[in-house]
Amino acid sequence: MSTSGLKAIAPVPTAADFLDIVLSRTQRKTPTVIHKNFKISRIRNFYMRKVKFTQDSFDEKLGAILSEFPMLDDLHPFLASLMNVLYDKNHYKLALGQLRTARHLIDHVAKDYVRLLKFGDSLYRCKQLKTAALGRMATIMRRQKDPLAYLEQVRQHISRLPAIDPNTRTLLICGYPNVGKSSFINKVTRADVDVQPYAFTTKSLFIGHLDYKYLRWQVIDTPGILDHPLEEMNTIEMQSITALAHLKSCVLYFMDLSEQCGYTVEAQCKLFHSIKPLFTGKPVMLVINKIDVMRLEDLTPENRTLVQEIIDSENVQCIQVSCHSEEGVMELKNKACDALLAHRVDAKLKGSKINSVINRIHVAQPVARDDVVRTPFIPDVVTERKKYDKSDPNRKKLLHDIEQEEDREGIFSINLKTNYLLANDEWKFDIVPEIMNGKNVADFIDPDIAEKLEALEREEDKLQAEGYYDSEEDMFDAEDEREKVEARKALAHKIHSQSIKKSKKNQARLPRTAGLRTLSELSTELKKAGYNPSSIEARAGMLAKAQATKRKRAETDMDVDVDVDEDMDDAEPVAEGDEGEWMDVDGEEPPSRKRAKSDSGTFIAKSARAPRTNRQLAGMRDDQQASKAIRLRNLGQRERNMHAKAGESDRAIRVKKPKHLFAGKRKAGKTSRR
Numbered sequence: 080m081s082t083s084g085l086k087a088i089a090p091v092p093t094a095a096d097f098l099d100i101v102l103s104r105t106q107r108k109t110p111t112v113i114h115k116n117f118k119i120s121r122i123r124n125f126y127m128r129k130v131k132f133t134q135d136s137f138d139e140k141l142g143a144i145l146s147e148f149p150m151l152d153d154l155h156p157f158l159a160s161l162m163n164v165l166y167d168k169n170h171y172k173l174a175l176g177q178l179r180t181a182r183h184l185i186d187h188v189a190k191d192y193v194r195l196l197k198f199g200d201s202l203y204r205c206k207q208l209k210t211a212a213l214g215r216m217a218t219i220m221r222r223q224k225d226p227l228a229y230l231e232q233v234r235q236h237i238s239r240l241p242a243i244d245p246n247t248r249t250l251l252i253c254g255y256p257n258v259g260k261s262s263f264i265n266k267v268t269r270a271d272v273d274v275q276p277y278a279f280t281t282k283s284l285f286i287g288h289l290d291y292k293y294l295r296w297q298v299i300d301t302p303g304i305l306d307h308p309l310e311e312m313n314t315i316e317m318q319s320i321t322a323l324a325h326l327k328s329c330v331l332y333f334m335d336l337s338e339q340c341g342y343t344v345e346a347q348c349k350l351f352h353s354i355k356p357l358f359t360g361k362p363v364m365l366v367i368n369k370i371d372v373m374r375l376e377d378l379t380p381e382n383r384t385l386v387q388e389i390i391d392s393e394n395v396q397c398i399q400v401s402c403h404s405e406e407g408v409m410e411l412k413n414k415a416c417d418a419l420l421a422h423r424v425d426a427k428l429k430g431s432k433i434n435s436v437i438n439r440i441h442v443a444q445p446v447a448r449d450d451v452v453r454t455p456f457i458p459d460v461v462t463e464r465k466k467y468d469k470s471d472p473n474r475k476k477l478l479h480d481i482e483q484e485e486d487r488e489g490i491f492s493i494n495l496k497t498n499y500l501l502a503n504d505e506w507k508f509d510i511v512p513e514i515m516n517g518k519n520v521a522d523f524i525d526p527d528i529a530e531k532l533e534a535l536e537r538e539e540d541k542l543q544a545e546g547y548y549d550s551e552e553d554m555f556d557a558e559d560e561r562e563k564v565e566a567r568k569a570l571a572h573k574i575h576s577q578s579i580k581k582s583k584k585n586q587a588r589l590p591r592t593a594g595l596r597t598l599s600e601l602s603t604e605l606k607k608a609g610y611n612p613s614s615i616e617a618r619a620g621m622l623a624k625a626q627a628t629k630r631k632r633a634e635t636d637m638d639v640d641v642d643v644d645e646d647m648d649d650a651e652p653v654a655e656g657d658e659g660e661w662m663d664v665d666g667e668e669p670p671s672r673k674r675a676k677s678d679s680g681t682f683i684a685k686s687a688r689a690p691r692t693n694r695q696l697a698g699m700r701d702d703q704q705a706s707k708a709i710r711l712r713n714l715g716q717r718e719r720n721m722h723a724k725a726g727e728s729d730r731a732i733r734v735k736k737p738k739h740l741f742a743g744k745r746k747a748g749k750t751s752r753r
Contacts, residue, residue: 088147091231094224101136110723115202125723126209127196134189141182157245174226188215249328250298257340258333259368262402264300267412291416329362329419337373344382362418367399
């Protein structure tokens with residue numbers, strides 16, 4: 080994990096905010112309506128659900144904090160040491176341990192009070208147990224005020240740390256304070272590190288990035304180190320020691336031979352030897368800075384001997400730079416990057432992975448087929464080609480040169496006509512006319528157009544001489560006659576369709592308010608109109624008898640005795656196919672078809688007797704099986720009772736905004752808002 084992975088930690092609320100969040104959530108997400116007349120099991124479940132939900136909310140929030148903050152043992156050694164330097168790992172582990180203990184305590188409190196709530200015998204006692212449970216949980220959380228505040232400060236500080244990747248290519252800059260480390264990182268990267276003419280301007284690790292050989296590199300600027308024992312170093316210096324100890328990098332040790340930094344050359348050499356054990360296994364560059372003031376050659380013999388001793392050490396390269404005049408800065412960057420790349424390749428070759436792969440690598444070498452020497456051939460055109468020189472007046476003119484000559488930078492467009500391949504180069508920029516001598520040029524693209532026109536005119540004269548166009552009037556007359564016939568057909572079709580629409584428009588329809596009519600009324604009306612209704616009456620009687628027979632058979636099959644009016648034999652449907660609506664032949668009212676509800680809860684016909692069997696026990700073998708079914712039904716309701724729900728459809732959250740969070744403190748004056 081890099082430091083960028085540590086920045087995704089969510090903010091840690093204070094103890095008071097923690098309680099507000101959890102209790103508000105409990106109020107919003109659990110039922111809020113309870114009554115002393117409810118069944119005692121429902122009252123218990125109501126308050127048990129409150130306690131369990133509160134415990135789950137505490138567990139979820141504390142678990143999120145504990146999972147987001149990293150375990151120091153799981154981090155990269157550099158990040159673990161850096162966090163130890165900045166935050167003290169004992170204090171950090173203690174804070175996380177206290178939150179973990181609080182989570183376990185809250186779980187135990189919830190478990191104990193749920194056990195007590197199972198034996199609560201009234202709404203008052205259940206409510207008091209719930210209040211006590213939430214109060215103890217809140218007390219436990221209030222005691223975590225200091226660990227939560229500490230972790231929030233750690234989180235804020237981590238988010239401000241530079242995003243250092245301990246596994247990527249790294250240049251690490253170290254040395255005494257004020258020797259020019261920050262000036263160098265400002266020159267080679269896009270970082271903007273504060274540079275001041277006094278010591279310890281850089282108080283923490285700064286990081287910049289550069290690109291070299293299409294690779295991304297990170298350059299780390301460390302605070303200055305003073306030459307004293309490790310246990311006496313402060314937090315600022317320990318950051319540098321941590322980076323030197325754990326990052327696989329190329330170390331750039333900066334020295335100021337002019338002693339403008341305030342430290343002698345002897346002290347700077349002594350510091351190099353004291354931290355040299357941290358350089359093992361890393362390429363080291365000794366950087367002589369501020370050569371615009373003092374060069375290596377200008378040193379006194381004693382100091383020159385001390386510096387030369389460092390230069391002659393193993394794996395140490397020396398380079399002189401000046402960040403003020405930028406002399407040697409790019410050379411230092413290139414040398415440091417090349418040294419680290421070479422070192423990484425050597426480390427991979429010496430590692431354990433290469434041994435498992437080396438036996439499978441085969442380099443193919445071509446075998447000569449004869450003794451003929453084949454030297455490489457380069458065409459004379461290539462060797463004699465003149466190199467492009469911008470200052471040569473006879474050079475080949477480029478489009479960029481033309482653009483600058485015409486002073487049309489930004490609006491210059493390429494003329495594609497210069498690349499036309501024509502027989503004569505003068506034709507390239509000729510304008511092709513569309514109209515020439517009053518004629519369209521496009522009509523004269525065909526070279527044989529004149530001959531074709533003459534042939535067409537000759538053919539036309541020949542047809543006219545043969546009398547081909549004499550019957551033209553007859554042809555037009557025949558066409559006119561055909562058009563008249565088609566128009567007449569279309570008009571007839573239109574008149575026919577309109578007449579159909581008109582007849583449908585005046586068609587008689589039964590009004591919606593018209594009631595049912597008896598067969599006798601219908602017969603009377605037909606006789607008045609002069610029609611004989613005997614065939615309709617005969618057919619209606621036959622249909623009514625068939626319906627009565629069918630209904631009696633159905634009632635016999637159901638084994639239910641239903642009294643049927645004797646007059647139903649004379650009832651007939653109003654029209655064919657309408658079996659549901661009846662009218663009496665003698666003008667009597669049709670029988671009532673309404674259903675009435677029996678005492679057992681089942682629906683029976685109004686004119687029927689009470690059923691012989693209990694419909695609620697239909698399909699049951701005996702009373703024992705019926706009681707078992709009722710017991711299973713109650714068992715299925717038990718889970719909903721645990722959640723204090725009345726039934727399957729009880730999903731309402733009645734209070735979405737708890738008033739105690741929004742009403743505020745009650746002041747003097749009216750209390751109607753409460």
